[in-house]
Each structure stands twice: as C-alpha cells, then as structure tokens.
Amino acid sequence: MPLERRDGIARDRAAKDELHEQFARVGRALANPHRVEILDLLAQGERSVEVLAARSAITIGLASAHLQTLRRAGLVASRRGGTRVIYRLAGDDVYELLAAVRSVATGRIADADRAARAYLGEPVEAVSRAELLERVRSGDAVVVDLRPAEEFEAGHIAGAISIPLAELEAHLAELPAGVEIVAYCRGPYCALAPQGVALLRGAGRRARRLEDGFPEWRLAGLPVAAGSRPA
Amino acid sequence: MPLERRDGIARDRAAKDELHEQFARVGRALANPHRVEILDLLAQGERSVEVLAARSAITIGLASAHLQTLRRAGLVASRRGGTRVIYRLAGDDVYELLAAVRSVATGRIADADRAARAYLGEPVEAVSRAELLERVRSGDAVVVDLRPAEEFEAGHIAGAISIPLAELEAHLAELPAGVEIVAYCRGPYCALAPQGVALLRGAGRRARRLEDGFPEWRLAGLPVAAGSRPA
DNA sequence: CAAGTATTCCAAGGAATCGTAGAATAGCAG
DNA sequence: CTGCTATTCTACGATTCCTTGGAATACTTG
Numbered sequence: 001m002p003l004e005r006r007d008g009i010a011r012d013r014a015a016k017d018e019l020h021e022q023f024a025r026v027g028r029a030l031a032n033p034h035r036v037e038i039l040d041l042l043a044q045g046e047r048s049v050e051v052l053a054a055r056s057a058i059t060i061g062l063a064s065a066h067l068q069t070l071r072r073a074g075l076v077a078s079r080r081g082g083t084r085v086i087y088r089l090a091g092d093d094v095y096e097l098l099a100a101v102r103s104v105a106t107g108r109i110a111d112a113d114r115a116a117r118a119y120l121g122e123p124v125e126a127v128s129r130a131e132l133l134e135r136v137r138s139g140d141a142v143v144v145d146l147r148p149a150e151e152f153e154a155g156h157i158a159g160a161i162s163i164p165l166a167e168l169e170a171h172l173a174e175l176p177a178g179v180e181i182v183a184y185c186r187g188p189y190c191a192l193a194p195q196g197v198a199l200l201r202g203a204g205r206r207a208r209r210l211e212d213g214f215p216e217w218r219l220a221g222l223p224v225a226a227g228s229r230p231a
Numbered sequence: 232m233p234l235e236r237r238d239g240i241a242r243d244r245a246a247k248d249e250l251h252e253q254f255a256r257v258g259r260a261l262a263n264p265h266r267v268e269i270l271d272l273l274a275q276g277e278r279s280v281e282v283l284a285a286r287s288a289i290t291i292g293l294a295s296a297h298l299q300t301l302r303r304a305g306l307v308a309s310r311r312g313g314t315r316v317i318y319r320l321a322g323d324d325v326y327e328l329l330a331a332v333r334s335v336a337t338g339r340i341a342d343a344d345r346a347a348r349a350y351l352g353e354p355v356e357a358v359s360r361a362e363l364l365e366r367v368r369s370g371d372a373v374v375v376d377l378r379p380a381e382e383f384e385a386g387h388i389a390g391a392i393s394i395p396l397a398e399l400e401a402h403l404a405e406l407p408a409g410v411e412i413v414a415y416c417r418g419p420y421c422a423l424a425p426q427g428v429a430l431l432r433g434a435g436r437r438a439r440r441l442e443d444g445f446p447e448w449r450l451a452g453l454p455v456a457a458g459s460r461p462a
Numbered sequence: 463c464a465a466g467t468a469t470t471c472c473a474a475g476g477a478a479t480c481g482t483a484g485a486a487t488a489g490c491a492g
Numbered sequence: 493c494t495g496c497t498a499t500t501c502t503a504c505g506a507t508t509c510c511t512t513g514g515a516a517t518a519c520t521t522g
Contacts (some may be wrong), residue, residue, distance in 0.1 A: 012422065013288055015350040019420060020264035022343035026336045027267065030258025032510080033251035049469060057244055062511065064470060069509095074339025083520050084468055090339050097335050100328040105257045108305030108321050112253035119246035189250060191243065263480080280499060293481060295500060300479095314490050315498055 029073030030101055034058055035066050042076060043095045043215040044147065044186055045154025046088035055148075095215055102189055121194045126211040127182050129220055135180075142176060144168075144183045146192040147214070156214060157184065158223035165192045165199075172203055180206045187213035260304030261332055265289055266297050273307060274326045274446040275378065275417055276385025277319035286379075326446050333420055352425050357442040358413050360451055366411075373407060375399075375414045377423040378445070387445060388415065389454035396423045396430075403434055411437045418444035 029035060037056045041047060047055075053063035067087050070076040075094050078087045089095060105112040117123075127135075135141040136159055143160040145152045152162035163171050165185075175181060181200055185192035193209040200207035210217075218224050260266060268287045272278060278286075284294035298318050301307040306325050309318045320326060336343040348354075358366075366372040367390055374391040376383045383393035394402050396416075406412060412431055416423035424440040431438035441448075449455050 012350075015346070016268070016422070017264060019343070019346040019350045020267045022340060022346045023267045023333050023336050024262055024264040025340065025343070026332045027258055027261025027263070028509090031255055031262040032258070033248060033255040034510095036251045036254045036258065037247070059512075060469070061471090061513080064468095065511085068470085074335065074343075080519075083466090085470090093331070093335050093338060097328075097331040100324070100331045101257045102254050104305065104324050104328050105254050107324060109253060109256065112250070112256070112305075115246070115250040115253045119243075119250045191247070259479090265480095290482075291499070292483080292501090295498095296481085299500085311489080314496090316500090 025073050026075070026097075029070055029075055030097075032066065032069075034062070035070055036098070036101070038063070038066060038070065039075065039089065039094065039098050040186060040189070042087060042089045043098070044151040046079075046086045048081070048084040048086055050084065051150070052087065092219055095219065099187075099216075106189075116189060120189065120191055121198070124194070124197070125208065127208050128211055129217060129222060132182055132210055133222060135182075139179075141180045141182050143210075144175070144181055144196070145214070146183050146185045146196045147190075151186070151214075153226065153228050155218065155224055155226045157217055158225045160184070160225075165196050168196055168199055169203075172200075172205075175200075175205065177205075180208065182208055182210050184210035184217070185213050187215055256304050257306070257328075260301055260306055261328075263297065263300075265293070266301055267329070267332070269294070269297060269301065270306065270320065270325065270329050271417060271420070273318060273320045274329070275382040277317045279312070279315040279317055281315065282381070283318065323450055326450065330418075330447075337420075347420060351420065351422055352429070355425070355428070356439065358439050359442055360448060360453060363413055363441055364453060366413075370410070372411045372413050374441075375406070375412055375427070376445075377414050377416045377427045378421075382417070382445075384457065384459050386449065386455055386457045388448055389456040391415070391456075396427050399427055399430055400434075403431075403436075406431075406436065408436075411439065413439055413441050415441035415448070416444050418446055 034056060038052055041052055041055055049060060049064050049067060052067070053060045056063065058066075067076060067078070071078065071087075075090055075097075076087050077090045078085050080086070106116050107113075127141075132141065132143065136143060143157055145156050145160045145162045146165045146168065147162075148164050149162055152160075152164075156162065163174075183193045183196040183200070185196075188211075190213055193213070197207045197209050214224075265287060269283055272283055272286055280291060280295050280298060283298070284291045287294065289297075298307060298309070302309065302318075306321055306328075307318050308321050309316050311317070337347050338344075358372075363372065363374065367374060374388055376387050376391045376393045377396045377399065378387075378393075379395050380393055383391075383395075387393065394405075414424045414427040414431070416427075419442075421444055424444070428438045428440050445455075
C-alpha cells in the first residue's frame with residue numbers, strides 16, 4: 001500500500017477518534033447519578049447552586065463541581081443573578097437526551113425498571129395531555145401541581161393550582177369535590193404525583209396523575225404560565 | 232420532625248439515589264469513544280466481535296470488554312452464530328439515544344462541532360429522504376451505498392447499488408451519466424458519503440449526499456432491502 | 463470602599479475505568 | 493474425540509473520576 005494512502009487512512013482515523021472522543025464527553029457528563037438528578041431539577045426551571053445542592057442532598061462544593069462538568073459538556077449554562085449564580089439547561093435538546101437515557105434505562109435494564117417501581121410504586125393509569133386539556137376546558141377536572149412552590153413559580157401548566165406534596169393533606173378541603181383531581185410533577189420519574197394521587201385516593205377523592213410532567217407539557221407546546229401562586 | 236416522617240424521607244432518598252444510579256449506568260456506557268463507535272457500527276447491522284474490532288481499530292480483547300459493558304447497560308444483545316458471537320443493538324431506541332448524544336455534542340460543544348467538520352468536511356447541501364424517494368421513482372437519480380459490502384448486505388435502501396468507497400474510483404464507468412448520483416453511508420457522522428461525493432464531483436459527475444444515513448432511512452419506515460449485491 | 467456571602471478552587475485519598483498482554487474457555491468442524 | 497479458533501477472562505499499571513474539607517475568590521450590597 002502506498003505511503004500516501006496509508007497516511008490518508010491514519011489521518012482519517014485520528015479525526016474519527018477525536019470525533020468519537022467528543023461524543024463520549026457528553027456520555028461522561030451523564031455518567032454520574034448526581035448529575036442526572038441535577039439535570040432533572042434544572043428541567044423545571046433555572047436554579048442557584050445552593051438550591052440544587054439542597055434538593056439533591058449534596059454539599060455545595062460538590063454541586064458546583066458537577067455543574068461545571070455539565071457546563072464543560074455543553075449541557076447547562078449559567079448566569080449571575082444578584083448575589084448568586086443561576087444555572088439552567090442549555091436547551092430543550094438536553095432534556096430530550098435525558099429522557100432518552102431514562103427511557104432506555106428502564107426499558108432495557110431490569111434493575112433500572114425495578115428501581116423505578118420501588119421509587120414510584122406500580123404504574124397506574126395516567127391522564128393523557130390531550131385528555132387533560134379537554135377536561136380543563138370543560139371544567140371537568142382540577143389540575144394540581146405538587147412540586148415545590150419555587151418550581152411552580154418558574155413555570156407551570158396554565159390553570160393549575162400549586163399545592164406542594166408536603167402541604168397536600170392540610171389543603172384537602174380547598175379542593176372541590178365532585179370533579180376529578182389530576183396531579184402532576186417533574187416528569188415520569190418523579191414520585192410526587194404518584195404519592196399525591198395515593199394520598200388523595202386514600203382521602204376518598206377521585207384522582208389520577210398526568211402522564212409525564214411539566215417539562216413534557218411545555219415541550220409539547222401546550223399552554224403554560226409562570227409567576228407566583230395566588231394566596 | 233417525627234421519626235416516622237424522617238424515615239420516610241430517608242427511604243425516599245435511598246430509592247431516588249438508586250434510580251439515578253441506574254440512569255447513570257446508561258451514561259457510563261456512552262462515556263467511552265470506542266463504545267460510541269461500536270454502537271454506530273452496530274446500527275448498520277449485527278456484527279461479530281472480530282469484525283467490530285477490526286472496523287474500530289482496537290484489539291479483539293478490548294472490543295469484547297467494551298461489548299460486555301454495553302450489554303450490561305442494556306444497549307446491545309448477542310447471539311451465537313456458528314463459531315462466532317454476533318452482537319446487535321438492543322433496539323431502535325438505542326440508536327435514537329446515540330443520535331441524541333451526537334446531536335447535543337455537535338450542537339453544544341464547540342470542540343465537537345470542530346471535530347465533526349474536520350472529519351466530515353464542511354457540510355454541503357443534502358438530499359432529503361422525501362426528495363430521494365420521489366426521484367428514484369421517476370428514475371431521475373441513482374442511489375449509491377458507499378459502505379463496506381457486508382453492511383450493504385445486512386440492509387440497504389431499496390434500489391441502491393453497492394460500491395464501497397475504496398472501489399468507487401474503479402467503478403465510475405458503471406454509473407450512468409446524465410442522472411444525479413445520491414450517495415449515502417452510515418449516518419450523519421460518517422465520512423464515506425462526503426468523501427464519495429467529493430470524488431464523484433472531481434470526476435465531473437453531478438452528485439449529492441443523502442441526509443443522514445441508512446439507520447435513519449430504516450427508522451423512517453422507508454423501503455429497505457437486504458442480501459448480497461448483484462455481481 | 464468594606465463587609466458579607468455564594469461560589470469556585472485546591473489538595474488528597476480512595477475507587478473505578480482503561481488498555482495491554484497472555485492464559486483460559488467454549489463450541490464447532492472434522 | 494481432537495484440534496482449531498473466536499471469544500472471554502485475568503492481572504496489572506496508568507489514568508481519570510469522585511468526594512470531602514477548607515482556603516481563596518468574586519461579586520453584590522450597603
């Protein structure tokens with residue numbers, strides 16, 4: 001084989017290796033459980049390092065380090081907001097990537113499916129986005145956002161009311177009787193909605209969860225709202 | 232805070248950590264450049280360890296180890312075929328995951344975009360799948376599969392002819408003059424089609440590449456064929 | 463400009479991963 | 493049953509990643 005040709009192939013291989021190395025950088029960013037959890041949290045809206053650390057139960061220093069790993073991989077971006085640094089997902093494609101990872105995991109790894117069932121409980125019938133949209137229009141259902149208040153404020157399904165799961169029991173009386181309650185939270189792997197539905201049913205209410213969560217609703221282009229919750 | 236409540240939260244956190252750990256297993260599988268390349272090769276069709284090792288320029292032992300990492304993560308499956316072990320992608324969702332990783336990488340990491348351009352050359356206008364379908368029906372174009380013969384045999388666009396890139400120059404005369412030549416290969420990050428198009432244009436032919444590659448064509452539900460190429 | 467605080471940086475130990483080389487295994491073919 | 497070959501297993505050093513604790517930095521706010 002002539003030298004020129006061999007050089008061409010070697011150059012090709014080096015460029016190909018470099019490209020795959022770059023792809024693997026994204027894989028490495030997804031290779032740590034804390035980073036996956038942080039991405040899930042950021043899908044609800046932008047957050048400071050401090051809040052992310054608290055919600056994912058790690059130290060601030062560790063959260064900062066993971067956030068910078070994510071930033072180097074292009075998955076998150078940041079801005080300064082007053083005295084703190086606010087991180088956000090770099091784009092909708094990042095959430096779609098996260099969704100693909102979780103879907104493959106639960107669909108293809110038996111242990112992952114088991115872990116999901118252990119955390120979420122056995123899957124129950126969910127309300128589709130289309131059905132919910134219709135029933136809200138006809139006043140046939142009330143939509144409850146079970147996430148922490150700050151996540152509701154950063155963005156929520158238009159017309160939903162905010163009742164963080166911890167406060168749900170105390171606010172049962174505020175929920176109208178007669179109509180079905182549809183609860184939602186962060187996404188398909190968030191335990192708030194299943195737990196809320198179980199609590200509501202235990203209290204004798206008709207309740208179901210919405211399929212998936214707020215990020216999927218927003219990405220579907222359905223009506224959303226933002227801002228503080230009414231007193 | 233009552234003990235019962237704290238226990239509940241602690242149990243929750245353990246279950247949540249375990250779930251995120253499972254998600255991260257998939258991320259770890261994508262965290263190595265050789266594994267990414269192997270997935271790209273397997274998207275063309277099932278392959279033995281030996282062939283995968285040769286095509287990705289690594290030793291057999293290393294290929295075997297990576298394949299088992301991928302299998303533990305649920306991304307590939309294997310069967311025994313005669314004297315060899317044949318690996319395949321575990322499902323179409325795995326290719327979609329790979330596509331999401333590569334798309335985020337090139338879209339969000341400047342170095343990755345640079346590496347893609349270095350390997351593939353500057354992007355040129357591609358033929359859409361819909362357009363190609365139409366022009367093949369009207370006999371207005373000829374479709375050339377530039378991948379190695381074995382990948383063509385494992386599955387190709389219906390009506391395409393197989394001319395591996397290395398043989399393209401020698402088979403120029405077989406390509407009809409007058410009609411445009413549409414070349415395709417493994418996917419959007421495969422260099423065969425860009426190189427083939429450059430060669431054809433250098434020989435005075437009208438040539439463009441198909442957008443993406445064979446896996447995307449198949450996943451779009453468009454007509455495919457399999458089997459050895461005509462002599 | 464000074465004080466306060468959120469975040470980042472740094473150092474270090476321990477764990478996991480990577481790639482190589484060679485031995486061991488498994489299953490087909492004769 | 494025996495030989496052959498593709499694949500897997502094992503052991504190892506080198507490298508990278510993870511986490512912690514504390515020091516350093518940067519920026520806002522008054």
